[in-house]
Amino acid sequence: MEDDPKTKTWTVRALVVTATAMALLALAAPQAFGAPRAAKPVANPWPTPPFAAWVKNDYGFVRARPTHASKLLALLRLGDTVTVTGCVPACDAAHPWALVEPRGAVPMGQLRAGEPQGDARHSGSKATYFYGRTPRGATPVFARPDAKAKVIRKEKAEFRLAFVPDPYLGEQGWLQRPDGGYMRKADIKLFTPSTFAGQKDPAAPLAFVRRKVALRPTGANKPPKDPAAVQWFARYERLPVLGIRGDKVLVQGGWLPKGMVRIASPVQRPKGVVATDKWMHVDLGQQVLAAYKGDQMVFATLISSGKSGRASTRTKTGKFELYGKTIHSSMRGKPWDDYFAEEVPYVMHYDGGRALHGAYWHDQFGIEKSHGCINLSPADAAWVFAWTTPALPEGWHNVLPNNWDGPIVTVVVDSPRKRETTPRKLAFGGDQTVAVNSARQTAPR
Secondary structure (H helix, E strand, C coil), rough: CCCHHHHHHHHHHHHHHHHHHHHHHHHHHHHHHHHCCCCCCCCCCCCCCCCCEEEEHHHHHHHHCCCCCCCCCEEECCCCCEEEEEECCCCCCCCCEEEECCCEEHHHHEEEEECCHHHHHHHHCCCCEEECCCCCCEEEECCCCCCCCCEEEEEEECCCEEEECHHHHCCCCCEEEECCCEEEECCCECCCCCCCCCCECCCCEEECCCCCCECCCCCCCCCCCCCHHCCCCCCCEEEEECCEEECEEEEEEEECHHHHHCCCCCCCCCCCCCCCCCCCCCCCCCCCCEEEECCCCEEEEECECCCCCCCCCCCCCCCCCCCCCEEEEEECCCCCCCCEEEEEEEEEECCCCEEEECCCCCCCCCCCCCCCCCCCCCCHHHHHHHHHHCCCCCCCCCEEECCCCCCEEEEEEEEECCCCEEECCCCCCCCHHHHHCCCCCCCCC
């Protein structure tokens, strides 16, 4: 039986109509048939260089060249700022790099144009803090400055914490943490950081008064009996040393007991350090630090090194190189130690986890006090940080001196038992080993 011609005609017409409809649909929506969608122009999110940008991630980094295989120049943190001078291959390319001042490159995926926003303002290198400690354990941190707000965590006893300056909030009885949490002011014991500062361009040897002490006149064994005739020297006063005779430190007008002062004595430049190099000498016996340019002592001050009674807190002796400078960083103790100090200022690492840094929590420089690091007063730490090389670029959190292809600052640490330097011959003669033969000094009980 043959097919009906009318049926064939209808089938042909249906196919024609379907093909026509599909052709029109292909013109209107080609992606439905596998054809590529026309690319929409993407707006460049970056201004024309140069422009300011900030680190939007918790951490970032600066490489020497725009490649992940290049050496690391610095570590960055949320809220740090950089100046972008160019983009590689282009700012609107896929996965571009930002060329930054004064040198190096940062993946642009870590950055955002403009100035830091929100909590990022409280963690970057330009952030400032005041400090306090938790006298009791389980001290609550609230999500909002409201005692009925959610408690987001609890801090352990004797944690040293940083807070964001906010006078209005303080008047309401609250303190703001850098991460946005809030604590009751009544729960915190605020620190009053030391105002002590060392001596620039000292006339070495130089004595720092450890505790208030009376001058013994020349030829006398004791201060004058008449109170009105007694000359007192306050703690942290400094005096040129005119001579050392046994336990007597000779100064203008008389002498002081050696145990009442700390003496910064000049030492010879260590091997490998040239006449134009910057280097530092730390005398654990005297608890002093001296900064040198070649053979010239340019700065002297008191320190607090690690408690030598325990191996875990003892400051190691030796010759080291400064390998990291960080504007502020939090420090934790060993897993079994609940030690925590937040946003410690002016950290300069030289021996693994040990560093020179500012200590905002005590004012007892000149005695052993730390967990192994070398404590400096905030003012002294700022001076040493600025003096050492390389200089920290504005807005950055950290630099790694070993990768900057410049001079590296040497740190030499002496102890009474192990000498790393040779004392210079003092013009007045006398005891030349005062810097290493003194008895170990610890904090009074």
